[in-house]
Ligand SMILES: Nc1nc2c(c(=O)[nH]1)N[C@H]1C(S)=C(S)[C@@H](COP(=O)(O)O)O[C@H]1N2
């Protein structure tokens with residue numbers, strides 16, 4: 001069961017601006033409907049009210065990024081999800097064909113306890129946290145998104161990876177009935193991604209099941225997707241059905257599509273340009289100008305040590 005958490009009344013952050021307007025709008029609409037008295041008790045809490053099922057979670061201070069969040073509407077209508085379309089505006093319209101229940105994830109490979117886990121059990125097992133992460137696409141746009149989820153490491157540990165588990169591979173569901181664009185061959189399905197085991201075990205690496213306090217909209221990768229905030233958006237694979245511990249570096253879908261353009265690491269790095277897009281600057285969706293892209297997308301303190309001594313021009 002997913003229950004709404006108690007109202008969050010931290011009001012000091014500029015990020016609460018949008019919420020304030022949302023609450024005021026709700027209040028005005030309610031008054032217009034003549035609901036009047038007792039309305040205060042029914043105000044949506046700081047993160048609910050977008051129409052999805054509300055989640056219960058805590059908001060650790062460590063992940064309260066004090067920058068303005070990208071509007072919910074932009075986060076949920078400007079999406080890369082090639083299983084639906086190569087157009088960024090189409091997934092929001094088309095994603096209703098994805099059925100997110102029942103849903104399970106097969107975990108296999110180099111681990112002592114492989115198995116199939118049901119999404120409901122995953123949700124019961126892991127306490128959810130809200131984490132506001134910068135999210136940057138290789139194409140040069142970025143967003144700030146309040147995700148809800150748990151550290152991937154918490155989930156992986158339970159399968160007891162062996163010492164041969166040097167990498168982790170992820171796969172998205174294949175079902176052309178639910179993902180109409182899988183009838184074509186724009187990418188080599190299933191969509192696959194990979195992380196080195198220490199990247200996968202870094203606490204920042206998130207298994208997201210929600211955003212803005214509610215379950216993930218289908219177009220954002222429901223029911224469960226990866227979010228790796230120091231890597232370009234395409235590493236954050238959606239609608240995951242398989243996780244495999246492997247000994248050798250897996251090839252991601254994008255490496256297979258163009259190994260010249262997409263490397264395994266894909267760390268956000270203003271110094272290393274993509275053949276078609278400079279990575280020096282980025283446009284935050286909803287803003288006019290461009291801002292400088294930060295090393296590791298602003299997460300250097302947490303992850304730079306993972307790449308110590310590596311030539312990041314070579315291992316891009
Ligand atoms: N299965 C799957 N996962 C995917 C993609 C995709 O096409 N299919 N696109 C990737 C890219 S390029 C980006 S930028 C992000 C977009 O996530 P968002 O729509 O939640 O912003 O998802 C990534 N994960």
Ligand SMILES: [Mo]
Pocket residue numbers: 080136137138139232233234
């Ligand atoms: Mo992307």
